[in-house]
Amino acid sequence: MSVHDVAGWDVAALRRGGTALTEAADSARSWVLRASSVEASLSAPQAWDGPASKSALADLRSWSAVAARVGPQLESLASGVAEAVGWYVLAQDSAETALRTAAGEGLTVTAAGEVVPGAQVDVTGMEPTQAAAALDRAAAAGAVQTRIEEALELAARGDALVASDAGVFAGLGIPGFGSGSSFPDLMSAVHVTPSTSQRLPEVPVGAGPAAVARWWAGLSLDEQLRLAHERPELVGGLDGVGAWARDLANRTLLDRIRWDPLSPDREFALALSDALAVAATDGRPAQLYLFDPAAGRAAVAVGDLDTAGDVTVIVPGVGTDVVGNMSEQAARAGALYSAGLGTGVDDDLAVLAWIGYDAPGLAGAIEPDAALLGAPLLVSALGGLTQRPGAPPPRTTVVAHSYGTLTTSRAAALPGRLPVDAVVLLGSPGTLGDAADFDVPTDRVFVGEGGRDHLVADSGWWGIDPGWTWAYGGTCVAADLPLTGGGHGDYFNADSEALLNMALIMRGRYSAVVGCHG
DSSP, X not given: OOHHHHHTOOHHHHHHHXXXXXXXXXXXXXXXXXXXXXXXXHHSTTSOOSHHHHHHHHHHHHHHHHHHHHHHHHHXXXXXXXXXXXXXXXXXXXXXXXXXXXXXXXXXXXXXXXEESOSOOOOTTOOHHHHHHHHHHHHHHHHHHHHHHHHHHHHHHHHHHHHHHHGGGGGGTOTTOOTTOOHHHXXXXXXXXXXXXXXXXXXXXXXXXXXHHHHHHTSOHHHHHHHHHHSHHHHTTOBTBOHHHHHHHHHHHHHHHXXXXXXXXXXXXXXXXXXXXXXXXXXXXXEEEEEETTTTEEEEEESOTTTOSEEEEEEOOTXXXXXXXXXXXXXXXXXXXXXXXXXXXXXXXXXXXXXXXOOOOTTGGGSSHHHHHHHHHHHHHHHHHHOOTTSOOOEEEEEEETTHHHHHHHXXXXXXXXXXXXXXXXXXXXXXXXXXXXXXXGGGEEEEOOTTOOTTTTTOTTSSOTTOHHHHOSEEEOOOBTTTBOOTTOTTSTTOHHHHHHHHHHTTOGGGOOXXXX
């Protein structure tokens, strides 16, 4: 890029292109909303039915998945281009000024950006008037050179801004599209072509999240979509697979069961349908991340787990099951998601309501068995959420409630590092250890106890009461309701101190957390 190129830019056309890109991003968002409405209509019992209907619904979901992945990044790029235009305008102004000044002073600017004659001049032996003219010309050359460097620096700022925003597409993990790819490459990468005659890739069932993520990133988008549609029972619960594909696969499984009146798992599916509706309140993004009727496990996310900069997993306690409590857990995730939006942090966020282990009933809570069995499941889930080949992992927080704090501590005790940045323990009966057991600095183990949560939080059933932070370690945080204090089930109430603190913690605003009273 030369100063002559910059001076000749058609910035007006670039501005029009940026406007068109913004319109395309807006259109993509509207298209996703319309597609969701059509999908709901096609899914209704009284809707058009038969093989063609099922095929249309499958295609609609495929393209919705593509649009949902690309849409937010397209919006980011549009915003970046609009901001970059401002730098390009300044760059062009400096370039034009440099060339205009050079022409007026009889100077030449080469294609390489060098001013001839330059700013260095030897006036030895010159007559005074001749020397003065030479020095004036050299000063003018210096000023032109400065303007040229300024123009190129401003242009580079615009380029860097566009490149940075274009780079977010690489974070999607779309095979065939990387940081050096062009828009045609992107369009080719996300294009879905029929290939049903081709053999599906073998699914690495039993592999760890990191290995699964590498395998998944190596597939074409068409292969990923076909697996989600044709092998949903394998893809929907495989840690390391993208959340968008798991959601697609799990909704396919849910629909099969939900509309089958003879299915023994229909009540389970209906409970998940209700929970998804709760998660999607006010148009929030919702994902069905886990759907396993046979094991009685499920997980629903509020927000996009693939693109969120901050991801939080809620680990529940005693008496929590999918049929009876999934909607309540989704509401808790929604409350925390909404609180997180109000913390002044711009990054996207997602909260996962995870009933991914067999939480015990009251009788089983006196034994650690459920926690020991649930620990590796939690480790695997967290491993899957933090695997983003080619992109940095999200800031990850675990919010554990009641017996879930024991499950989380047992997960941290397993070999390897628990991939979290902070841990929140609410209403904990103990964790068979102390704050040093978690794989985070002890000041990022946050402990909250409601003023009326005595029966569980003060029981010390599983060792040191975490509320005794002077002995347990960690950071004590305020967790009461105004006026009444807070009971064992009140931590996610809209006006709870605990909810505000959880929101600050998951957003990384650790210094803003409100400590315990007194």
